[in-house]
Amino acid sequence: MAVREKVFDVIISCFKRHGAEVIDTPVFELKETLTGKYGEDSKLIYDLKDQGGELLSLRYDLTVPFARYLAMNKLTNIKRYHIAKVYRRDNPAMTRGRYREFYQCDFDIAGQFDPMIPDAECLKIICELLSSLQIGDFLVKVNDRRILDGMFAVCGVPDSKFRTICSSVDKLDKVSWEEVKNEMVEEKGLAPEVADRIGDYVQQHGGVSLVEQLLQDPKLSQSKQALEGLGDLNLLFEYLTLFGIADKISFDLSLARGLDYYTGVIYEAVLLQTPVQPGEETLGVGSVAAGGRYDGLVGMFDPKGRKVPCVGLSIGVERIFSIVEQRLEALEEKVRTTETQVLVASAQKKLLEERLKLIAELWDAGIKAELLYKKNPKLLNQLQYCEEAGIPLVAIIGEQELKDGVIKLRSVASREEVDVRREDLVEEIKRRTSQPLLN
Amino acid sequence: MAVREKVFDVIISCFKRHGAEVIDTPVFELKETLTGKYGEDSKLIYDLKDQGGELLSLRYDLTVPFARYLAMNKLTNIKRYHIAKVYRRDNPAMTRGRYREFYQCDFDIAGQFDPMIPDAECLKIICELLSSLQIGDFLVKVNDRRILDGMFAVCGVPDSKFRTICSSVDKLDKVSWEEVKNEMVEEKGLAPEVADRIGDYVQQHGGVSLVEQLLQDPKLSQSKQALEGLGDLNLLFEYLTLFGIADKISFDLSLARGLDYYTGVIYEAVLLQTPVQPGEETLGVGSVAAGGRYDGLVGMFDPKGRKVPCVGLSIGVERIFSIVEQRLEALEEKVRTTETQVLVASAQKKLLEERLKLIAELWDAGIKAELLYKKNPKLLNQLQYCEEAGIPLVAIIGEQELKDGVIKLRSVASREEVDVRREDLVEEIKRRTSQPLLN
Numbered sequence: 001m002a003v004r005e006k007v008f009d010v011i012i013s014c015f016k017r018h019g020a021e022v023i024d025t026p027v028f029e030l031k032e033t034l035t036g037k038y039g040e041d042s043k044l045i046y047d048l049k050d051q052g053g054e055l056l057s058l059r060y061d062l063t064v065p066f067a068r069y070l071a072m073n074k075l076t077n078i079k080r081y082h083i084a085k086v087y088r089r090d091n092p093a094m095t096r097g098r099y100r101e102f103y104q105c106d107f108d109i110a111g112q113f114d115p116m117i118p119d120a121e122c123l124k125i126i127c128e129l130l131s132s133l134q135i136g137d138f139l140v141k142v143n144d145r146r147i148l149d150g151m152f153a154v155c156g157v158p159d160s161k162f163r164t165i166c167s168s169v170d171k172l173d174k175v176s177w178e179e180v181k182n183e184m185v186e187e188k189g190l191a192p193e194v195a196d197r198i199g200d201y202v203q204q205h206g207g208v209s210l211v212e213q214l215l216q217d218p219k220l221s222q223s224k225q226a227l228e229g230l231g232d233l234n235l236l237f238e239y240l241t242l243f244g245i246a247d248k249i250s251f252d253l254s255l256a257r258g259l260d261y262y263t264g265v266i267y268e269a270v271l272l273q274t275p276v277q278p279g280e281e282t283l284g285v286g287s288v289a290a291g292g293r294y295d296g297l298v299g300m301f302d303p304k305g306r307k308v309p310c311v312g313l314s315i316g317v318e319r320i321f322s323i324v325e326q327r328l329e330a331l332e333e334k335v336r337t338t339e340t341q342v343l344v345a346s347a348q349k350k351l352l353e354e355r356l357k358l359i360a361e362l363w364d365a366g367i368k369a370e371l372l373y374k375k376n377p378k379l380l381n382q383l384q385y386c387e388e389a390g391i392p393l394v395a396i397i398g399e400q401e402l403k404d405g406v407i408k409l410r411s412v413a414s415r416e417e418v419d420v421r422r423e424d425l426v427e428e429i430k431r432r433t434s435q436p437l438l439n
Numbered sequence: 440m441a442v443r444e445k446v447f448d449v450i451i452s453c454f455k456r457h458g459a460e461v462i463d464t465p466v467f468e469l470k471e472t473l474t475g476k477y478g479e480d481s482k483l484i485y486d487l488k489d490q491g492g493e494l495l496s497l498r499y500d501l502t503v504p505f506a507r508y509l510a511m512n513k514l515t516n517i518k519r520y521h522i523a524k525v526y527r528r529d530n531p532a533m534t535r536g537r538y539r540e541f542y543q544c545d546f547d548i549a550g551q552f553d554p555m556i557p558d559a560e561c562l563k564i565i566c567e568l569l570s571s572l573q574i575g576d577f578l579v580k581v582n583d584r585r586i587l588d589g590m591f592a593v594c595g596v597p598d599s600k601f602r603t604i605c606s607s608v609d610k611l612d613k614v615s616w617e618e619v620k621n622e623m624v625e626e627k628g629l630a631p632e633v634a635d636r637i638g639d640y641v642q643q644h645g646g647v648s649l650v651e652q653l654l655q656d657p658k659l660s661q662s663k664q665a666l667e668g669l670g671d672l673n674l675l676f677e678y679l680t681l682f683g684i685a686d687k688i689s690f691d692l693s694l695a696r697g698l699d700y701y702t703g704v705i706y707e708a709v710l711l712q713t714p715v716q717p718g719e720e721t722l723g724v725g726s727v728a729a730g731g732r733y734d735g736l737v738g739m740f741d742p743k744g745r746k747v748p749c750v751g752l753s754i755g756v757e758r759i760f761s762i763v764e765q766r767l768e769a770l771e772e773k774v775r776t777t778e779t780q781v782l783v784a785s786a787q788k789k790l791l792e793e794r795l796k797l798i799a800e801l802w803d804a805g806i807k808a809e810l811l812y813k814k815n816p817k818l819l820n821q822l823q824y825c826e827e828a829g830i831p832l833v834a835i836i837g838e839q840e841l842k843d844g845v846i847k848l849r850s851v852a853s854r855e856e857v858d859v860r861r862e863d864l865v866e867e868i869k870r871r872t873s874q875p876l877l878n
């Protein structure tokens with residue numbers, strides 16, 4: 001939880017920096033809202049028991065509830081983030097950060113705007129986040145559904161096979177082109193020469209120069225869809241250059257993304273190397289952020305089919321938790337689970353009343369303070385507790401101190417002790433702990 | 440959500456001030472974990488559909504999952520808070536802050552400690568929280584299950600009727616003694632003279648002097664249980680006086696609390712007056728915080744029945760949201776839903792590229808900034824957006840400014856504009872927005 005809090009702090013402050021408000025939706029949706037949105041993965045949806053009333057399911061992601069929310073509240077324009085848990089009846093893989101209940105962190109921009117400006121901001125956010133999380137070097141692959149569809153068309157894929165061939169292409173980050181081609185031809189009945197034509201395209205990746213090259217491509221330029229997609233990517237790269245992140249972006253024709261609802265630009269961020277110490281097992285973490293444009297989803301929930309164009313991103317935060325946790329373990333860095341600044345302790349017996357009076361003063365002044373819940377704790381036990389819990393300071397009350405009107409303030413790390421006048425204690429503790437305890 | 444965030448900030452910083460760590464548990468538990476813990480209210484539990492695998496239910500509160508978690512992980516000692524949603528198949532009452540999905544904010548101290556020190560800290564936390572939330576004057580009623588049971592025994596209530604008579608007593612905050620007595624006698628078959636004896640006790644409330652008086656009570660002092668409870672309350676009041684909160688606490692013999700699992704001290708905070716403007720409808724919000732000691736619950740989940748004594752509190756945060764929201768509405772105070780510090784705007788056409796460059800500089804420097812997603816927005820529209828969204832500053836780029844190497848910084852409230860050298864812009868924005876935007 002301490003690691004999670006650190007990661008969420010970084011993510012939330014980035015989303016707020018980009019002017020997003022936060023919304024929340026219920027953990028369950030009407031079952032019908034989720035039906036037909038996730039293709040084959042629908043079998044992974046958790047349903048609630050029919051106990052009377054509406055039929056409900058636990059949310060599978062945050063995008064479909066967001067689209068439902070926009071349509072239901074007739075919102076045509078919002079920039080929001082949403083951090084919440086989603087549910088999938090899947091086989092968990094703990095080390096890879098895959099669970100049945102897991103967090104998603106989504107940022108989306110809904111509304112009719114001039115092309116590629118919000119899309120570029122989404123990519124900027126991904127770059128800012130992955131940089132500030134310091135989880136290693138990364139690359140953001142970019143493609144466009146219209147380019148993929150145009151490419152399938154000019155290669156000779158029948159319309160009815162676009163989605164299933166798209167799924168095959170999507171596997172190229174895990175398996176070789178030979179295997180993907182084999183699936184296309186043997187399992188999905190594509191002619192070998194059609195598959196080869198696809199292969200020529202999907203093995204290409206590069207920067208804006210590849211966009212320009214493909215705009216001149218004699219075959220691909222025959223597809224109006226592909227031209228639209230390429231034109232938008234050209235504009236996108238212009239904006240990404242102005243944002244100073246073009247070097248982090250790779251136009252990759254093999255990027256397909258699983259979900260059906262994307263209609264334009266799609267992207268996926270991958271770590272280039274896993275940030276573990278030499279000799280350790282590397283993490284198979286795959287993509288750490290992804291998203292794209294989905295202009296049709298909100299219309300599916302509107303009775304009149306009114307469309308609200310959307311573009312967004314989702315951070316693979318469970319994977320990031322795993323990486324940060326393993327990195328901290330590798331560094332043998334102990335993460336504090338509390339933020340306590342001072343333990344109120346006593347040097348002799350019969351001082352519980354004095355400890356209670358002092359700790360109330362500290363709490364009331366906003367100091368994070370603890371005491372041991374014992375009438376007469378030994379000083380050694382109190383100091384040991386500080387060591388274990390990482391509490392940096394001890395305020396020690398003794399009979400002599402009470403007479404003198406002072407408190408002995410001890411630094412746990414240096415073991416130095418100084419007498420501080422009681423009326424100066426709060427300021428002195430604040431001064432000594434003004435550095436954030438969690439960096 | 441903006442109101443929620445403010446309230447959560449206050450609550451979390453209080454819990455951290457008291458040295459609590461945060462834990463999380465899944466939204467669903469094994470069905471059997473929840474069975475037999477909530478008495479009659481068990482019918483309000485949401486079950487998941489049997490899709491193979493374990494039978495699951497949505498959590499009903501955070502206390503039972505916490506006890507399950509302690510037993511499962513063999514923890515004997517922890518101070519934790521947990522803020523999460525719980526689920527009840529209830530009839531919602533929106534204006535009173537009652538929903539089917541709602542937040543609970545729990546703080547609990549588990550472990551074997553010297554008597555009444557953690558209990559006193561829980562009451563201190565309730566007082567700190569309700570004071571800092573500024574939702575009006577409050578009182579915390581305190582009682583002890585052992586005093587109630589002892590009282591029932593000496594009044595002549597048969598053992599088998601303790602719990603059901605306890606439920607009747609619990610209604611005294613809503614209905615008169617006459618009605619409660621009627622229920623005891625007519626519905627629950629208690630002899631009228633037994634009911635009258637109970638009535639003599641439960642209509643009493645006061646401070647530590649009432650504790651002392653009851654310790655001398657010829658009847659009640661015959662009950663060993665009652666004497667234990669009264670002795671602990673005496674000690675508790677001593678600690679509450681040291682904490683400076685004794686005047687907020689009322690020993691109230693009519694406080695019974697619904698849940699079965701309490702074993703010792705119980706408490707409930709109520710608002711003395713609802714903080715609305717004169718002439719407005721008052722809020723029927725009832726209790727805003729409650730809790731108590733439950734020393735037997737963890738043992739129910741341990742295979743060997745090992746007990747872990749616990750004491751805790753739960754904040755009725757949905758009710759507090761309602762109160763804060765209505766107060767803000769009454770004050771016609773507009774709550775900002777974003778924290779954007781500056782809008783990057785342009786005075787002329789064809790300056791999108793310049794806006795993108797500038798906003799990236801601001802984001803990279805940690806400034807919360809937005810721009811309109813239009814190629815050539817009108818200045819007036821940009822200024823209007825700031826008014827609507829409550830953005831305090833506008834950084835305006837114009838051709839002259841570009842030539843001069845400056846940015847025009849405009850205060851939305853005062854309409855004053857000054858030219859700021861581009862390299863000084865970040866510092867100037869930080870300086871002007873250093874006050875927290877959300878107080």
